[in-house]
Amino acid sequence: MNQYDFQKTLKKYLAGQHTQEEEDFILDHFKNNPMQEMPVFEDEKAVIGKRIKKKLVANTIGEPLLIRLRPYLAAAASILVVLGFWYFLVKKNAPETIAEMDFSPNDSVIEIKNTSGKSQNIPMEDGSIVILQKNSSISYPEHFGKKNRLVYLHGEAFFQIKRNPAKPFIVSTGTLVTKVLGTSFTIKSYDESASVEVQVKTGRVSVYEGAANNVVNRNGVILTPNQKIVFDKKSKKIELSIIENPMLVIPVSETEHGFTFSEVPVKHVFSALEKSYGIDIVLENDSTDSCLFTGDLNGLSLFQQLDLICQSANITYERRGTALFVQGAGCGD
Numbered sequence: 001m002n003q004y005d006f007q008k009t010l011k012k013y014l015a016g017q018h019t020q021e022e023e024d025f026i027l028d029h030f031k032n033n034p035m036q037e038m039p040v041f042e043d044e045k046a047v048i049g050k051r052i053k054k055k056l057v058a059n060t061i062g063e064p065l066l067i068r069l070r071p072y073l074a075a076a077a078s079i080l081v082v083l084g085f086w087y088f089l090v091k092k093n094a095p096e097t098i099a100e101m102d103f104s105p106n107d108s109v110i111e112i113k114n115t116s117g118k119s120q121n122i123p124m125e126d127g128s129i130v131i132l133q134k135n136s137s138i139s140y141p142e143h144f145g146k147k148n149r150l151v152y153l154h155g156e157a158f159f160q161i162k163r164n165p166a167k168p169f170i171v172s173t174g175t176l177v178t179k180v181l182g183t184s185f186t187i188k189s190y191d192e193s194a195s196v197e198v199q200v201k202t203g204r205v206s207v208y209e210g211a212a213n214n215v216v217n218r219n220g221v222i223l224t225p226n227q228k229i230v231f232d233k234k235s236k237k238i239e240l241s242i243i244e245n246p247m248l249v250i251p252v253s254e255t256e257h258g259f260t261f262s263e264v265p266v267k268h269v270f271s272a273l274e275k276s277y278g279i280d281i282v283l284e285n286d287s288t289d290s291c292l293f294t295g296d297l298n299g300l301s302l303f304q305q306l307d308l309i310c311q312s313a314n315i316t317y318e319r320r321g322t323a324l325f326v327q328g329a330g331c332g333d
Helices: 003-015 020-032 042-059 063-083 266-277 302-313
Strands: 109-114 120-123 129-132 136-141 149-160 169-172 176-180 184-189 195-202 205-209 218-223 227-232 238-242 260-265 280-283 292-296 316-320 323-327
Touching: 003 020, 109 120, 129 136, 176 184, 176 195, 195 205, 205 227, 218 227, 218 238, 260 266, 266 280, 266 292, 266 302, 292 302, 302 316
Parallel strands: 149 169, 280 323
Antiparallel strands: 109 136, 120 129, 129 149, 136 149, 149 184, 169 176, 176 205, 184 195, 195 227, 205 218, 227 238, 260 292, 316 323
């Protein structure tokens, strides 16, 4: 049973629309998967607590056994926050969580596993497109809820999201949550991998640690085009950097010189690249002030362009986080 199916079953259980088989499944799950106490609403605790207690009383005799089982009742009540991603926003004045699974129990759950040797295009009902890579899977409701568009990813996929400020698109990998309004980005999150990677192509992306039900966004960053993060699952550390092959964020024609330069100050060439790729290029000293550059940078990647410029001006560059830092002796007198 995938995460959506489980939560649908839990929602039916809370609404009293469950079958005997579904009730047995929920109770067995709570018993075999105890979790730490987390804040939940008292009425929700009461619903689960009363039903489980009723079940226990029906099958046991005597107070001692009930006393021994009370920790189990507490664990069952507290599990809502961990697994009921959708549930806590449906109550008035509930603390806002980043993701709410607000679908109907009658909605179908779509789970797609790409077992082929090539990528698979998946159209969403909102007009978004997901390109699912091989050995990856994605699950989502047939109809998105009223407040967000939540999907679960295992593996790798490229997302091209249709903009909707009123309903953010949220991707949960279990350890990392990515939230956008409308943009394009790639997520790599394989179960066997020690890390999760998010790369942004267009727009702005919010990425933070945790499951989709976190009340507070912890250990998070905002990514812009040509930036990526690598999240270490064990250490919980986020490393922010530039992607391996940055793409243009504005057309070359909108820069002053395009990518063809003739006796142009090197610092102006760097400014053109900075604008074209949306990446900060920091000149750590004035060694390039007297340097001029002549050349055609069209058809080259950003780092090939930088190599050519630096070679001509006797300088070097290095990547630090999401910026490029330029230093060196320069052209001299």
